[in-house]
Amino acid sequence: MNDNDKENEATTGKCAECGGETPARDTHQCAACHVTLCESCVETCHDCGVGLCHGCYEECQCAETLCHDCALPCSACGRMLLCSDCAVRCDVCDDPLCSDCEYRCEDCDCALCYECVYDLDGDYAYCSDCWNSGRQEPYYADSPCWLKMQEHKHMLTIGLEIEINGAHGQSRLKESPLIAGWCTDLSLDDEGREYQTRILTREDFDAIYGLVRGIHTESREPDKAGGHMHLRRTSRQTPSRWYWALKGLSDQQARNLNMRHTSNNRWCELIHGDYDGKHTAVNGCHENTIELRTFARWDETTAHRLIPALEWASHMWRHFESHDLYQLKTADIMRESARSAYQTPRTTPAMRLSARKEA
Structure with a gap:
């Protein structure tokens, strides 16, 4: 290896995804597995901004890219991953919810998880404040x-x-x-x-x-x-x-x-x-x-x-x-x-x- 080859190796990096050579100053490193990535192949976490390779990122409910640390599982189903934009927070316990698992109070429209729904009347959910202020159960x-x-x-x-x-x-x-x-x-x-x-x-x-x-x-x-x-x-x-x-x-x-x-x-x-x-x-x-x-x-x-x-x-x-x-x-x-x-x-x-x- 001559001196020019050594100089090129020091100033370029090989992308682990596409195999292309990229100037070192333009390369990125996957925050999870630390491989080198070019500008075209790097994925960016929607919430924290770190770079990720294709094998280390997650996709949330609204199709945004997330790192493992930022991907929030729905507290109800545990299957759907959520970003800061698509996660709905229960207004009572603050747990993250996907769109399939959230309930809405029929009166005040606050978001509720199943555990915090005070009452279900058919297909209609109520929080405790609205349920108790709008009714008195007959005795x-x-x-x-x-x-x-x-x-x-x-x-x-x-x-x-x-x-x-x-x-x-x-x-x-x-x-x-x-x-x-x-x-x-x-x-x-x-x-x-x-x-x-x-x-x-x-x-x-x-x-x-x-x-x-x-x-x-x-x-x-x-x-x-x-x-x-x-x-x-x-x-x-x-x-x-x-x-x-x-x-x-x-x-x-x-x-x-x-x-x-x-x-x-x-x-x-x-x-x-x-x-x-x-x-x-x-x-x-x-x-x-x-x-x-x-x-x-x-x-x-x-x-x-x-x-x-x-x-x-x-x-x-x-x-x-x-x-x-x-x-x-x-x-x-x-x-x-x-x-x-x-x-x-x-x-x-x-x-x-x-x-x-x-x-």
Whole structure:
């Protein structure tokens, strides 16, 4: 080797990636394995800026280059690597999260990991602050009739869910002894609320009527709200019996009772055999109650229909309770339902059809 070769070797470096010779002042060294790299082959860590060879860098969720020290694994799945730009930090515990593992509070939009989600309501997550400020979980054991109903298994009890869409006097409802709890509802506007009554008996009908009569709503879409009625469940209170009770009502009778399964039934379709979920008129999913979801909103505009609706439901509940299963024909149920409703026609088309089938 002559003197010129030695001088060239001292002033150039051979790239470990492409094999090309590069002036020494323009070479880079991999921060991990220390091989020599040319300007074209070196990769730069997005977060700390060190040079890396192709075998020593990681790629994050947003396709940036990272060194081993800067690559953050998602704290939830552990698989996805993250850089400082694509890592979402849980606003509670500060753990890094990938886009697939982060939750967002439905109210305040803060980022949450699964461990810090205070409550999951279906597909919707809530942080503890929003969950607790926007709701009070009902405690039904405070209801005056609680002890009595434990002793009397065939005692009628009723509960109402009262949805209000828009601005309204919240304190009046929250402070009422008839209200056991309340919460926000994603089907309602920001100022809307759903209120759950305590367990009610016949003695509470006048009081709940007075409460509903005083509900005034400021809303362009008040009809987005609805009302649900929960009736105590026993072995004789079955979803199918209540289906036929609703089926026996004429359109006018249903309107007089503030029901909408015969008209505006988007959220409460009456389908024989379908008694499951939030889109049915009769929901049989609850262990202790039968839920009638057919009612429209309860407020000052519909309060005059509340006691008739409660009386009708009470009558049908007692009618079912006094007959063993399979003792009532569907036509009998429909006829009794229509008879007990206000402004009852002699029969409805559905009643006549059912009677012909059972004849």
